[in-house]
Amino acid sequence: MTISPATPAAQARREVTGSGWLLWEYDEVTSTNLVAAKCEPWQAVRADTQTAGRGRFQRSWVSDLGGMWLSAVVPVETNSPAWRFLPLAAGVAVCDALRDLGVTDLRLRWPNDVLVGSRKLAGLLIDQFQPGRAVVGIGLNISNSPEARDGQLEGHVIRLADLLPTPPAVPEITERVLAALKSVWQPVWGGSVESLLPRINVLWHLPRRVEVDLDGPKLEGEFHGVDAAGRLLLRDDSGRTHAFDPQDVRLLRDQGERIS
Ligand code: BTN
Numbered sequence: 515m516t517i518s519p520a521t522p523a524a525q526a527r528r529e530v531t532g533s534g535w536l537l538w539e540y541d542e543v544t545s546t547n548l549v550a551a552k553c554e555p556w557q558a559v560r561a562d563t564q565t566a567g568r569g570r571f572q573r574s575w576v577s578d579l580g581g582m583w584l585s586a587v588v589p590v591e592t593n594s595p596a597w598r599f600l601p602l603a604a605g606v607a608v609c610d611a612l613r614d615l616g617v618t619d620l621r622l623r624w625p626n627d628v629l630v631g632s633r634k635l636a637g638l639l640i641d642q643f644q645p646g647r648a649v650v651g652i653g654l655n656i657s658n659s660p661e662a663r664d665g666q667l668e669g670h671v672i673r674l675a676d677l678l679p680t681p682p683a684v685p686e687i688t689e690r691v692l693a694a695l696k697s698v699w700q701p702v703w704g705g706s707v708e709s710l711l712p713r714i715n716v717l718w719h720l721p722r723r724v725e726v727d728l729d730g731p732k733l734e735g736e737f738h739g740v741d742a743a744g745r746l747l748l749r750d751d752s753g754r755t756h757a758f759d760p761q762d763v764r765l766l767r768d769q770g771e772r773i774s
Contacts, residue, residue: 531558533693535586547651550585551643556696558586560688567653570639576667580658582684586692588699590648596702597648598744598760601625602714604638604650607698609717611690612636617677622717624724624737624746624766628654632768633672652691656681707742715739723769724748728762737766 527539536554540561543549545568550559564577577583590597605626612620612628612635621629628636639651655673674681681687702710721736726748733756738747745757746766 531689531692533689533696535692535696537688537692545651546583546585547639547641547649550587550649550651551641553587553649555587555589555647558584558688558692560584560684562684568639568651569637569653575637575639575653576658576660576663577653578658578660578663580684581656581660581673582652582654582687582691584654584688584691585649585651586695587647587649588695589646589703590642592642592645595707595743596705599702599707599710600648600650600699601638601640601760602740602744603698603702603710604640604652604695606710606713606717607694608636608638608652608654608691610698611687611694612674614690614694615674615678615682615687617674620717621719622714623768624718624763625760630672630677633670635672635674635677650695654687654691656684656687707744711740711742721749725767725769726758726763727765727767728758729764734769 529537531537536557538559542563542565543561544566545564546559546561547568561583563579564583567575567577567583569575590600602625605622605628608628609620619630623629626638627634636652636654641649655671657673657675660671661668718737718739720739724737726733733748733750735748735750738749740746741757745759746763748756
């Protein structure tokens with residue numbers, strides 16, 4: 515991948531946040547993940563707009579004014595047990611921050627889409643450009659207008675402004691998300707996933723009827739969360755439980771509401 519040059523540092527505002535992150539803020543960049551590619555752990559990049567916001571599966575991500583487009587660099591050992599929990603921990607952290615703002619009925623869709631009902635409030639994209647660190651890209655719709663930018667999003671997205679009478683300003687939300695990410699990630703990085711597991715599993719709203727897309731082969735069944743090794747658990751219709759490595763799962767499609 516070509517890493518596009520960051521906007522010159524002179525155009526960035528530099529701030530140390532209350533939770534100890536060094537935050538670089540820009541009016542506009544191509545993608546905050548690409549700018550953050552060169553940053554050290556515990557540094558973050560936020561921009562008011564992105565001209566080439568990136569989503570999962572090489573999709574583009576609408577990044578208009580009024581949303582939070584943030585990339586946070588965290589330390590990680592590739593192939594460590596913690597590594598496979600990073601996408602999940604990041605999703606939990608975003609949910610923690612949103613819950614503290616008063617958002618209710620949050621849930622996660624594999625691996626870390628943040629939904630309210632069936633509408634997407636936030637999306638996360640994890641990149642690794644350098645060994646020993648990962649870029650956690652977080653896109654959160656606040657008072658921007660994604661559906662006006664892309665008609666195909668109509669009915670599929672939701673914004674904080676649709677959920678809270680007065681959403682806080684972007685800098686406050688940014689600080690809350692960064693603080694939550696640090697607080698969730700530090701123990702997991704230190705090797706302790708036990709406390710994270712139940713917190714992740716409650717956010718899937720389980721059990722759910724799903725179809726697992728293994729990048730080709732597909733299997734239907736009941737999703738029962740992740741195990742202590744971070745593997746996705748699926749019970750098929752014969753009652754057999756399968757455990758999949760997260761990197762083998764391309765997509766988890768909801769086949770309906772939660773099974774009560
Ligand atoms: C997805 O759900 O497809 C992931 C979307 C991730 C979007 C964020 S916005 C900040 C960061 N910079 C990017 O280019 N992408 C992520």
